[in-house]
Amino acid sequence: MPARLTLGFVGTGQMATALARGFLQARLLRPSQILGSDPSAEARKRFSQATGARVVGRNRELPQAAQVLVIATKPDQVGPVLQELREGVTPRHLVISIAAGVPTARLEAALPPQSRVIRVMPNTPALVGASATAFCAGRHATRADEALVERLFAAVGLVLRVKESLMDAVTGLSGSGPAYVCQFVEALTDGGVACGLPRETARRLAVQTLLGTARMLVETGMHPTTLKEMVTSPGGTTIEGLQALAQGGFHGTVMNAVRVAAEKAHRLGQTASTN
Ligand SMILES: NC(=O)c1ccc[n+]([C@@H]2O[C@H](COP(=O)([O-])OP(=O)(O)OC[C@H]3O[C@@H](n4cnc5c(N)ncnc54)[C@H](OP(=O)(O)O)[C@@H]3O)[C@@H](O)[C@H]2O)c1
Structure with a gap:
């Protein structure tokens, strides 16, 4: 520089x-x-x-x-x-x-x-x-x-x-994304607490799970579907959790979050007077 x-x-x-x-x-x-x-x-x-x-x-x-x-x-x-x-x-x-x-x-x-x-x-x-x-x-x-x-x-x-x-679209995904990810960490943590984990233990496990998964995706270049299938054994615990996420509309809810944030960014740009 x-x-x-x-x-x-x-x-x-x-x-x-x-x-x-x-x-x-x-x-x-x-x-x-x-x-x-x-x-x-x-x-x-x-x-x-x-x-x-x-x-x-x-x-x-x-x-x-x-x-x-x-x-x-x-x-x-x-x-x-x-x-x-x-x-x-x-x-x-x-x-x-x-x-x-x-x-x-x-x-x-x-x-x-x-x-x-x-x-x-x-x-x-x-x-x-x-x-x-x-x-x-x-x-x-x-x-x-x-x-x-x-x-x-x-x-x-x-x-x-x-x-x-x-x-x-970038604004709706990665600009606002850290807030969505924090919401997911809070939900994971609350789930752990509901199952009896001390809150601090649950929070640390949740954050590390996010960090470790993100690092694996970046460092191996692995597709998220491949990684998901690696940890989802037939008749196991993870598929039960995934079913609950699907029933709760997780995928569609996150997609909607990105879309409405992108639309809001567009509206902000339209109304922001630059004259
Ligand atoms: N935060 C994010 O995660 C993020 C991510 C990507 C992009 N952005 C974009 O970054 C921009 C700033 O966001 P931010 O979260 O940093 O907001 P922020 O913390 O509110 O910072 C904006 C600063 O600008 C000051 N300001 C207001 N009017 C001004 C003027 N006329 N001249 C100079 N400074 C003025 C504000 O003072 P007052 O508080 O007194 O009004 C405030 O200190 C936004 O346009 C946002 O879209 C933010």
Whole structure:
């Protein structure tokens, strides 16, 4: 990463903090190469304590100091943010937006002509170097811009390029996915407790089961169906559990969760004013 590159986070909330910490832990950037702006003094304080980076209260200050601007506010704040940044954004800037649902065309329309824009959807495991990220480039982003985004987000996990029309689906799956997975861990834990396990024992077993299964899938490249069948002996315990999941509509419920979250992301992008 170029030593003079500075990344400016507009909005220093949870995702900005997770990403900044991830980039620092991966030694891709030093704290002096990160800057954050946020109207909330509390959010600025938390961000600077978590990252050691400099923070400012006014978004307008960022384009002077940072060549890469990361818009990390809620989608409904993207419009006012772009208005503030507009004057300072030049062809030397790359604007990365992680706001759910907001299309590159709307970002480009609110910025000066020819602005270089990339839309990215990461997730919170960036904090531990295990994010799942997808991105798509705007009309004027260069190959070098895409390479920079790939390098940044590869340092905090998996990064895939997708068509922009699929970005809301990514939001519904991996953007929101950590919450679904935590819900599953809670359910596994409660099931263990219902069967008599102490809660802490049940929680640790549940989390490790998730981690171990995910690692097996990643490290062996095994298909989930193959792994499922490996642990499902005829007439055994697991098939009983799987039957209960099927009867409870588990598969369809998770599919629906992804779909409704993707639809919500789409609606957020439509209603987020960028003018
Ligand atoms: N959290 C996730 O798992 C996740 C995953 C992928 C993508 N995202 C996307 O990341 C974005 C941020 O999400 P988040 O969870 O990090 O939200 P968050 O924790 O609420 O962070 C947003 C921050 O932006 C601040 N802000 C509000 N208006 C601003 C303005 N005009 N200029 C600068 N900063 C402003 C907020 O301050 P106030 O609190 O005072 O309003 C808050 O500190 C969203 O668009 C979301 O779609 C989130």
